[in-house]
Amino acid sequence: MPGGGDTLSDQLGFIFEVAACSGCMACVVACQDQNDLPGDGPSFRQVTKLEQDGPPPVLAFLSLSCQHCGDAPCLMACPTGAIFRHHPGEVVDVNRDLCVGCRSCALACPFGAVHFLADGKMAKCNFCHQYMAHGLQPACVRICPTGALRLGPLEDYSQDKAAQASRSILQAAAHQATGFKE
């Protein structure tokens, strides 16, 4: 449902291969550089190391940025209409001129993907939208030396591949046994 987030039509997404990521952090640096973010400040992309001493030992990396959710809670929470979607591509972006820095999006986002810069206004991954307008890929995708990060329409990402990626993440998570029961 348009506006309701039930369709993947035209929706672009990052496609991440857990097994291919070496944790080199090039995507983080490329993101900071592309968006003129301070080296010691936030990056719109974060890499998380997953490790387990074993046996068997596990080491994996997860590179995450804004998920550009189909039904983006940040967009619903924004009181000014500063958060919007680009069409086509359904990219969730922010008009910083309209942002008042109220942090409603930070409360709404389940991924911690919104960031606030020194001026108090929100900034986030926008798939390097200005590059895409010229047929280029986002900086993090272009720099990735192993091809672990890609960008494409989610409709092209088959159920099988999605299930495979999910299994990889869940297998890594399974080794992080905690004893907590949901």
Place this chain on the structure above:
Amino acid sequence: MKGALSVANLILGNGGAAAHAVMGLRAAGYSGSLDMVSGEDGAGFNPMLLPYFLKRAINHEACFPFGPDFYERHGVTRHFGSPASALDAQARTVTLADCRTLCYEQCLVATGARALVPPLPGLADNPRMFTFRDQHDGLRLTRALGWARSAVVLGGSLVGVKLAEVLAGRGLEVTLVDLAPQLLPGAAHPLMAEYIRGLFEQRGVAVRLGHELKAVGEREGGPRLDFQGSPSLEADICCLCIGVRPNLDFLNPTQVPLATGVLVDETQRSRAPGLFAAGDAAEGLNAQTGRHQWFGLWGKACYQGRVAGWNMAGVSRAYPGAYAGTWPEFITPLLGRVFSSLGDPNRQGEGVRTILCRDQQGDPKAVLVLENQVLVGLNLLDQVNDLGLLRGALIRRLPWPEPRNPQNEVVLDRLLAELGGLPASGFLKSRQVLRAGTPVDFPI
């Protein structure tokens, strides 16, 4: 009904819930007529933006997030300038203040709320008393800031503290007063409230708690506020921020069950046939308690409006979505910090345990309230990027790890590290967010 205009879907109100109901109806494929009734004659206003307007962070036009062309874009017929004065839920008719009558098949009550003005002597008719709720309030108060040098803000809840901060920032001598023994009653744990009070006093704002207003008198140069058993206060202006009351005077409670707002289920339906309610006019179900609760928050109003729109269009959807959050929560920048509140940080009773987290200076960073080892309430200062994890634990009612410190006083970072081990985000157990230049520590 003779002389009445028949409409299919009627929306009463013109705020966030109403706008999102319109968008929900259209998104669900409804292409028929849509009629909207509002007492105001213009675009929908967001009262949450008033502090930012007063602070001069945005102009007045920015307080109308949907824009003046919203109605044309969504095919809405406007009946503006005359609010609903009566609704007959049995006959399914709405009578407007100008005596026009509309017959509806389905109707959404999204009439919002107005500032609460208690019936105290001299209060309502004092020319220097200001409410802080609608677009006219904002403009009127802005004009007053051209000459006022001092202000008393009555009400220490979210709106009151925001207004006090803005007025102090614009150079006024401000006194913040509340009947309760703490600021942000209901939303802040007393320990966090006390810290925020200290922040206000550092900014030069006087805070008077436990003060019950008795009457407002006149004096040369402004109002005089008389309190029960406490010294009077004088200032150039008095700002009333003690709460709001839903605009539901046109409803008959014998036809439409009401509490603070119209009682609705998860689909925003009231118990009256064809009648929905959303936003400040509605009282939805709290996912934590299972009881009806009035929320009065912009984001929730928008979600409720959208759900109402979907269901009015025949698409069955329920409100309690994981991200919508059917529980009290808010976040706001305040005095150079970012304060957030989730759930019930003042929960008390058997099985309730409160964990206070302090920073290296000993100032509170977080208050976490557990009930039977499940997170039910939270106050947080800053730490915005960790909010999603904590909110996830609250939403999913996940068991909290046993505290390792018998004093129940641990630093927030350690708690967050423990929280990261919850199965919902299991891969975050040994979460180590790497930054550029961080050497990767290979364990093998």
